[in-house]
Amino acid sequence: MIQVVGLTKDYGARRAIENLTFEARQGEVLGFLGPNGAGKTTTMRILTGYMPPTAGTARVAGYDVVSESLEVRRRVGYLPETVPLYPDMTVFDYLEFMADLRHLPNADDRVAEVLDVVGMAERADSYIGNLSKGMRQRVGLAQALLHKPEVLILDEPTIGLDPAQVVEVRNLIREIGRDRTVLLSTHILSEAQQLCDRVLIINKGHIVAEDTPENLQARLFGAERVVVRVRGDAEGLEERIAAVDGVQDVERKADGGVEFRFAPGQDVRPQVARAVVQAGYDLLEMRPVGVSLEEIFLQLTRDNVGADASNE
Amino acid sequence: MRNIWIIARREYKLYFISPIAYVIAFLMLLIIGILFALALVYYSNNAFMMPMGAPDVTIVTQPFVFLMVLSLPALTMRLLADEQRMGTMELLLTAPVRDWELVAGKWLGAFLFMLTLIGVTxxxxxxLNGVVDPGIDQGLMVAAYVGVILVSAAFLALGVAVSALFSNNLAAFFATLVVFVVFWWMFDLAAGILPAGGEILRYLSMQSHFYGSMNRGIINLSDVVYFLSLIALGLFTGSVAVETRRWR
Known part of the structure; x- marks a missing residue:
C-alpha cells in the first residue's frame, strides 16, 4: 500500500531525510520511531501529498504522490502532529465540512458514525475551541477516518493525551489497523510495541533499523533483562545472582534494584529466585525490564548495529 | 467547482460569526450613512445655487469605494494567512482539493460577503430615489453599482493573493493595504507626474476605470476586462503562492 524508494527531502541547505526506502503492506500497522527532528513528519507530509520530495518516489495505494497527488489524497486519512481544527466551528460542522470536501454521500450520517467510533457523539455540538486536548485529538482522528481511507497516516497520535486517553486512542488505532494500512509515528517505544506489526527506526533522516518490535529488542540486546528487588539492605546480592549459571551483566541500579540479563530461551529466573531466597534475602520483586528508545538509540549509534540491522 | 463552493460557503458563514466582519460592515454602513445624510442636507440647503440639479447615486458609491481601500484588507487578511498560522493549511492541502480551487473558494466566500454588504447599501x-424628484438616474445607478461590485471583487482577489504569502494576519493586512494603495492611487498619481508612460500607468490605475466611466454611468468593455484581469491576476498569484508553500 505504501512504497517508498530513495526518498530525499531538503529544506534549503538542510537535509531532512535521505534516501529512505521502505514499504507497508495492506492491513499492516507500521510504526515510525525516532526522536524529534528525525524526519518522521517530513516523510509523512510527503506521503500525504502535502509537499513533494526533493528526490525519490513514493506510491500510496498504487498512486504516485507527486503526479497523482489528488488520487493519493482521496485514499489517505491524515492526522498531522498539530491537529488541524477550526476552533470557531462546532465538532459536527467541522466534520461535515471535511466530509463535503471529500464529496461523501450522506455526509451527516457518516459524521455521526465516526463521532460514535471516536466516542465524541455527545459533544457534537460543542465548539472545538472549548474541547480538551484529548477530545481535539479524537476529533482530528475522526476527520482522518471520515472517508474510510485505505491508508491511515497518524503523526504522533497520542502525544499530549492523559494516560486514560492514550489507552483509548491506542485501542482505537488497533481496531482500525485490523483492516487498514496504518503508518503511525511515535517516539514512545512501548507504544510501537503495543500497536505495530513492524517498526522502522529513523534517526537524522536515515532508517537505522527495521523489524518487528520483538525482534528488534532481541536482536539489539541479544538478551532479556530482569530487575530484582529485595527488602532492606541488598549487600552482596550482586555476587549471589552473578553466581547463577547463565546470568550475565549483573549491575546495581541507583534505586537499589539489581539488574541482570540472560540469553533468550535460557530463562534462569527460577534459579535466580531460589538463589536469592536461599541466601536469606526477602525477595520483593522480579520483573522484566523494557528497553527504552533512548537505549536503542545509544545501542544503534554506539555499536553500529544499525548498519548491520538495516542491511539484513 | 463543487470544492470552490464548499470552501466559499464555510468562509461566508465564518464572516457572520467573526467580530471583524461585523465591525467592518457596521463602520462602512455608518460612515456611508452619515455622508449620505450630510450630502442630502448640503444639497437641500444649496438647491437654489446648484442649477445642475439633484444628488445622484455617486454620493453613496464614491465614499463606498474609498472605504473599501481601507477596510477590505481586514476582510481578506485572514483568509489564507490564518490557515497557515493555525496549521489547518496542512488539512486543506492534503484534502482532495486543487490549490486554485482553495484560493478561488476563499475569494468567492469573501466576495459573497461583500455582495451581501453591497446589497444592504x-x-x-x-x-434617495424617494426624496429626489423625479427619481434618480437608474442607468447611472446600475453602472455605478456594477463598478462597486467589480472594484470589490478585484480588491478581494488581490487580498487573497497577499494573504497566501503570510502566516501573520497583521502582516497580511498591511501588505494588502499597500497593494490597494498602489493600485488605487499610486498609478494614477504617477501617471499625472511622470513625463512618460502616462497611458500605461493610467490604464493600470483602478481609480480611472471606476471614476472615469462606471461612476459616470458608462460601462466600457475595456473597464470590465480590466477588473476581470485583476481578479484573474489575484487568483492566479494566490494559487502560485499556495503551491510554492509546498516546495518550501
Missing amino acids: LIFPIM
Missing part, C-alpha cells in the same frame, strides 16, 4: 439609493 442599496437602501441608500432607494431612499
Whole structure:
C-alpha cells in the first residue's frame, strides 16, 4: 500500500531525510520511531501529498504522490502532529465540512458514525475551541477516518493525551489497523510495541533499523533483562545472582534494584529466585525490564548495529 | 467547482460569526450613512445655487469605494494567512482539493460577503430615489453599482493573493493595504507626474476605470476586462503562492 524508494527531502541547505526506502503492506500497522527532528513528519507530509520530495518516489495505494497527488489524497486519512481544527466551528460542522470536501454521500450520517467510533457523539455540538486536548485529538482522528481511507497516516497520535486517553486512542488505532494500512509515528517505544506489526527506526533522516518490535529488542540486546528487588539492605546480592549459571551483566541500579540479563530461551529466573531466597534475602520483586528508545538509540549509534540491522 | 463552493460557503458563514466582519460592515454602513445624510442636507440647503440639479447615486458609491481601500484588507487578511498560522493549511492541502480551487473558494466566500454588504447599501439609493424628484438616474445607478461590485471583487482577489504569502494576519493586512494603495492611487498619481508612460500607468490605475466611466454611468468593455484581469491576476498569484508553500 505504501512504497517508498530513495526518498530525499531538503529544506534549503538542510537535509531532512535521505534516501529512505521502505514499504507497508495492506492491513499492516507500521510504526515510525525516532526522536524529534528525525524526519518522521517530513516523510509523512510527503506521503500525504502535502509537499513533494526533493528526490525519490513514493506510491500510496498504487498512486504516485507527486503526479497523482489528488488520487493519493482521496485514499489517505491524515492526522498531522498539530491537529488541524477550526476552533470557531462546532465538532459536527467541522466534520461535515471535511466530509463535503471529500464529496461523501450522506455526509451527516457518516459524521455521526465516526463521532460514535471516536466516542465524541455527545459533544457534537460543542465548539472545538472549548474541547480538551484529548477530545481535539479524537476529533482530528475522526476527520482522518471520515472517508474510510485505505491508508491511515497518524503523526504522533497520542502525544499530549492523559494516560486514560492514550489507552483509548491506542485501542482505537488497533481496531482500525485490523483492516487498514496504518503508518503511525511515535517516539514512545512501548507504544510501537503495543500497536505495530513492524517498526522502522529513523534517526537524522536515515532508517537505522527495521523489524518487528520483538525482534528488534532481541536482536539489539541479544538478551532479556530482569530487575530484582529485595527488602532492606541488598549487600552482596550482586555476587549471589552473578553466581547463577547463565546470568550475565549483573549491575546495581541507583534505586537499589539489581539488574541482570540472560540469553533468550535460557530463562534462569527460577534459579535466580531460589538463589536469592536461599541466601536469606526477602525477595520483593522480579520483573522484566523494557528497553527504552533512548537505549536503542545509544545501542544503534554506539555499536553500529544499525548498519548491520538495516542491511539484513 | 463543487470544492470552490464548499470552501466559499464555510468562509461566508465564518464572516457572520467573526467580530471583524461585523465591525467592518457596521463602520462602512455608518460612515456611508452619515455622508449620505450630510450630502442630502448640503444639497437641500444649496438647491437654489446648484442649477445642475439633484444628488445622484455617486454620493453613496464614491465614499463606498474609498472605504473599501481601507477596510477590505481586514476582510481578506485572514483568509489564507490564518490557515497557515493555525496549521489547518496542512488539512486543506492534503484534502482532495486543487490549490486554485482553495484560493478561488476563499475569494468567492469573501466576495459573497461583500455582495451581501453591497446589497444592504442599496437602501441608500432607494431612499434617495424617494426624496429626489423625479427619481434618480437608474442607468447611472446600475453602472455605478456594477463598478462597486467589480472594484470589490478585484480588491478581494488581490487580498487573497497577499494573504497566501503570510502566516501573520497583521502582516497580511498591511501588505494588502499597500497593494490597494498602489493600485488605487499610486498609478494614477504617477501617471499625472511622470513625463512618460502616462497611458500605461493610467490604464493600470483602478481609480480611472471606476471614476472615469462606471461612476459616470458608462460601462466600457475595456473597464470590465480590466477588473476581470485583476481578479484573474489575484487568483492566479494566490494559487502560485499556495503551491510554492509546498516546495518550501
